[in-house]
Amino acid sequence: MMRTATLGLTLLLLLGLAACGGGTESGTTPAGEAAESGAGEEAAPPAGEVAESPVDPATAGTVSGKVSFSGTPPENEPIDMSGEPDCAAQYADSPAQETVLVNSDGTLQNAFVYVKSGLGDLTFPVPSEPVVLDQSGCRYHPHVLGIQVGQPLEIVNSDPVLHNIHPQPTENRAFNVSQPTQGMKSTKTFTKPEVMIPVGCDVHDWMSAHIGVLEHPYFAVTGEDGSFSLPNLPPGDYTLVVWHEQFGEQEEQVTVGPSETKTADFSYAGSTG
Amino acid sequence: VLLGATLWLAGGAGSAQAGPAAQADEALGERIYAERCAFCHGDQGDGNGPVADYLAPRPRDFTGAVFKLSSSANGTLPAEADLIGTVAEGIPGTAMPAWKDILTEEEIRAVAAYLKSFDAEDWADESIAAQPIQVGQPPRADEALIARGRELFAGQEAQCIKCHGQAGRGDGESAAGMTDDWDQPLYPANLTKGWRYKGGSDMQAIYTRLTSGVAGSPMPSYQDALPDDADRWALAAYVSSLARQLSDEAVLEAAAHDGPLPTTADDPAWAAAPQLLLPLSGQVVFPPRWQNPAIDAVGVQALYNEEDVAFRLVWDDRFHDTEDSGAAPALPAGTSTYVAPVAEHMTDHPAYSDKIELQFPAQLEGGVERPYFVYGSAAKPVSLWRWDSAGEEARELTQAGAQAAAAAQPEAGQQLAAAATYQDGQYQLVFSRPRRPADGQDIAFEAGVPIPFAIHAWDGSNGETSWVDEAGTARHLMAMSAWYHVVLKPETPATVFLWTLVAIVAVAGGEWWLARRLRRRA
Numbered sequence: 001m002m003r004t005a006t007l008g009l010t011l012l013l014l015l016g017l018a019a020c021g022g023g024t025e026s027g028t029t030p031a032g033e034a035a036e037s038g039a040g041e042e043a044a045p046p047a048g049e050v051a052e053s054p055v056d057p058a059t060a061g062t063v064s065g066k067v068s069f070s071g072t073p074p075e076n077e078p079i080d081m082s083g084e085p086d087c088a089a090q091y092a093d094s095p096a097q098e099t100v101l102v103n104s105d106g107t108l109q110n111a112f113v114y115v116k117s118g119l120g121d122l123t124f125p126v127p128s129e130p131v132v133l134d135q136s137g138c139r140y141h142p143h144v145l146g147i148q149v150g151q152p153l154e155i156v157n158s159d160p161v162l163h164n165i166h167p168q169p170t171e172n173r174a175f176n177v178s179q180p181t182q183g184m185k186s187t188k189t190f191t192k193p194e195v196m197i198p199v200g201c202d203v204h205d206w207m208s209a210h211i212g213v214l215e216h217p218y219f220a221v222t223g224e225d226g227s228f229s230l231p232n233l234p235p236g237d238y239t240l241v242v243w244h245e246q247f248g249e250q251e252e253q254v255t256v257g258p259s260e261t262k263t264a265d266f267s268y269a270g271s272t273g
Numbered sequence: 274v275l276l277g278a279t280l281w282l283a284g285g286a287g288s289a290q291a292g293p294a295a296q297a298d299e300a301l302g303e304r305i306y307a308e309r310c311a312f313c314h315g316d317q318g319d320g321n322g323p324v325a326d327y328l329a330p331r332p333r334d335f336t337g338a339v340f341k342l343s344s345s346a347n348g349t350l351p352a353e354a355d356l357i358g359t360v361a362e363g364i365p366g367t368a369m370p371a372w373k374d375i376l377t378e379e380e381i382r383a384v385a386a387y388l389k390s391f392d393a394e395d396w397a398d399e400s401i402a403a404q405p406i407q408v409g410q411p412p413r414a415d416e417a418l419i420a421r422g423r424e425l426f427a428g429q430e431a432q433c434i435k436c437h438g439q440a441g442r443g444d445g446e447s448a449a450g451m452t453d454d455w456d457q458p459l460y461p462a463n464l465t466k467g468w469r470y471k472g473g474s475d476m477q478a479i480y481t482r483l484t485s486g487v488a489g490s491p492m493p494s495y496q497d498a499l500p501d502d503a504d505r506w507a508l509a510a511y512v513s514s515l516a517r518q519l520s521d522e523a524v525l526e527a528a529a530h531d532g533p534l535p536t537t538a539d540d541p542a543w544a545a546a547p548q549l550l551l552p553l554s555g556q557v558v559f560p561p562r563w564q565n566p567a568i569d570a571v572g573v574q575a576l577y578n579e580e581d582v583a584f585r586l587v588w589d590d591r592f593h594d595t596e597d598s599g600a601a602p603a604l605p606a607g608t609s610t611y612v613a614p615v616a617e618h619m620t621d622h623p624a625y626s627d628k629i630e631l632q633f634p635a636q637l638e639g640g641v642e643r644p645y646f647v648y649g650s651a652a653k654p655v656s657l658w659r660w661d662s663a664g665e666e667a668r669e670l671t672q673a674g675a676q677a678a679a680a681a682q683p684e685a686g687q688q689l690a691a692a693a694t695y696q697d698g699q700y701q702l703v704f705s706r707p708r709r710p711a712d713g714q715d716i717a718f719e720a721g722v723p724i725p726f727a728i729h730a731w732d733g734s735n736g737e738t739s740w741v742d743e744a745g746t747a748r749h750l751m752a753m754s755a756w757y758h759v760v761l762k763p764e765t766p767a768t769v770f771l772w773t774l775v776a777i778v779a780v781a782g783g784e785w786w787l788a789r790r791l792r793r794r795a
Contacts, residue, residue, distance in 0.1 A: 083446050083447075160429075161432075162432035162435050164491065164493035165493075166491065166493065168454055173348050173349070173350075173395070173398075173401040174339065174348070174454065174488065174489070175347050175348035175494075176347060176486050176488070176490075176491070176492070176493040176494060177347060177486070177493050177494050177496075177497050177498070178431075178486075178493035178494065178495050178497070178498045179497070179498060180429065180430060180431050180432045180498050181429060181430065181498070184497070184498065186497045188348070191398070191400040191401065202436070202447065202451055202491030202493075203435055203436065203447045204447070205447075205450055205451075
């Protein structure tokens with residue numbers, strides 16, 4: 001009888017200790033710091049253990065090219081921002097979606113080019129430099145962006161209006177944070193490769209961005225000249241993919257020899273009418 | 274801290290299971306799931322059970338490990354205790370019932386654990402493991418705290434009104450067109466409906482939602498936005514203060530009023546009339562059956578004077594729908610008599626206006642039996658006071674059964690007056706009519722007599738309407754209440770007190786006289 005009582009008391013004591021331990025441990029974390037911890041912060045390599053690049057600069061090559069567009073591009077959907085005068089005021093003309101942006105030289109913006117396979121088991125250091133996703137004029141800047149697994153994504157609200165950042169991944173864990181005040185920043189990370197993750201704002205249903213998450217640094221988004229460059233590639237056979245939100249994906253096989261610079265161009269066709 | 278510790282213990286106990294006991298639990302969980310859950314949530318746990326298409330919101334899809342009610346940081350998995358809590362308590366405002374009175378604790382634990390098998394990969398992913406929120410004890414919700422919460426709610430710091438609306442009725446600028454992570458339509462919560470809070474309307478529950486967000490929905494975490502937990506407590510105190518509860522009384526007391534009855538809903542005279550907040554549910558008695566009505570409660574008050582009686586009806590509706598196409602809705606083909614919920618606000622069905630109706634028996638004679646609660650019958654018809662936001666028109670009608678067309682009463686008998694306002698997602702309507710009808714077609718409102726009444730309501734943007742089909746049968750996609758009673762509380766006239774006094778004096782005088790006579794005889 002006595003023994004049972006002692007055992008019970010010990011057990012209670014242990015439970016109590018465990019409970020207290022659990023409580024104090026988390027309790028000492030200020031709410032502000034806890035806020036920084038997002039989906040899979042742990043995936044980022046701990047400081048001081050940044051992996052060395054596995055690429056030998058002496059033999060590394062480059063793949064570069066252009067993404068071009070032929071035919072008539074579809075009209076981008078106009079955005080009715082009348083409900084947000086602070087955002088609407090930032091546009092001289094009425095704002096529209098950035099779904100299809102064709103440059104004057106016939107190249108295509110916001111195409112995401114990346115190495116889909118060919119890197120084998122190589123692992124790459126995770127940059128500590130954050131990628132910035134800015135909300136300005138009730139649109140995302142950039143509209144399409146790439147990031148590495150574990151690399152910080154710094155989300156900034158430059159608007160004096162409420163936004164919520166609500167990516168809807170299928171591989172990664174979704175998050176949804178509120179940014180009511182101008183200048184507010186939140187930092188998040190993704191733990192798995194995923195091309196592409198759509199990002200939206202439930203307050204402004206027109207807001208749309210796309211994030212490509214990869215385990216390596218070989219990705220690029222085309223800009224105002226429609227070009228891309230993937231430098232520092234180890235020699236090898238690669239499957240290169242270009243993604244565009246309206247026109248879908250295209251693949252190309254590229255073999256890069258030691259210190260070689262290869263060209264890989266892509267071309268999308270719109271309606272010919 | 275205590276809650277955190279409890280969760281931690283629950284989580285620890287769950288994950289520490291191994292060996293034969295765990296296997297037995299898994300078999301139990303699988304059996305319970307097949308028996309109790311699969312009909313809605315599907316054999317594969319993907320939320321696509323046989324009845325899923327008729328439910329709004331749809332049953333939860335377990336294959337992504339995303340759960341609305343979580344006590345973990347946004348972007349991390351919920352605790353197993355959260356799953357257990359949801360199974361035990363159910364989710365108000367949805368088809369998910371509370372299982373705590375049906376299943377044993379062991380069964381609930383087993384089935385909660387079994388749910389994880391639908392997405393074993395995510396549940397095993399250490400990088401998204403649950404990070405419990407430290408909730409702690411709520412501060413006292415005094416006036417200052419609630420005022421600070423209101424400031425955050427409406428102000429720049431949190432801007433809750435953007436979605437939840439000025440008065441918290443879920444009617445903010447961004448309310449229309451919202452979808453969840455499965456592209457299903459949903460609206461911001463009406464925070465005044467205490468009975469609809471999915472995870473509870475107490476401060477701790479609201480604080481947890483504000484901190485974690487509601488995963489899979491547009492509701493974001495406010496942990497980054499309001500890093501000081503005192504602010505989140507203030508917001509929780511204010512939101513909790515908005516939550517009202519439904520009445521459980523069945524008799525509405527109409528208050529006597531001196532002078533003309535108020536004709537507008539904002540008249541201060543209404544403060545003297547007790548209010549019942551009555552529950553409504555979908556019309557599921559006659560096909561097509563409608564189980565997803567938008568209006569689930571109507572506040573009712575009544576005032577009367579010697580000549581007239583007036584009712585004040587108050588109900589929430591996120592959208593002010595004032596146009597009506599008059600078209601019959603397209604009903605789904607097939608054998609089901611239940612109608613699937615509308616997919617999008619005002620876009621996948623013709624335009625319908627908002628309407629409301631008070632139902633009374635057409636006659637009070639003929640015993641205590643009331644007419645059938647859905648529009649009566651040929652033998653016992655009902656009278657209707659109907660108001661339509663299209664044209665703001667009030668009409669008196671008679672109907673003899675749910676499937677019979679309603680007939681407007683003759684013009685001579687149209688004595689109903691109505692005045693309505695719509696603001697911040699709420700209708701306020703005053704109906705008034707002489708107590709004794711001129712046409713003799715309706716009941717008279719005599720004091721002291723319990724008079725049955727029921728309420729029917731339509732939210733146009735939710736696809737709700739009533740119509741008469743090609744075969745001449747009346748159809749109703751609407752919300753309705755059961756019968757309640759209104760009693761015009763008899764006013765005690767001054768003469769009552771006078772006669773009482775006279776009686777007392779008379780009795781006392783009589784006694785004195787009797788006593789004197791008896792004494793004389795002795």
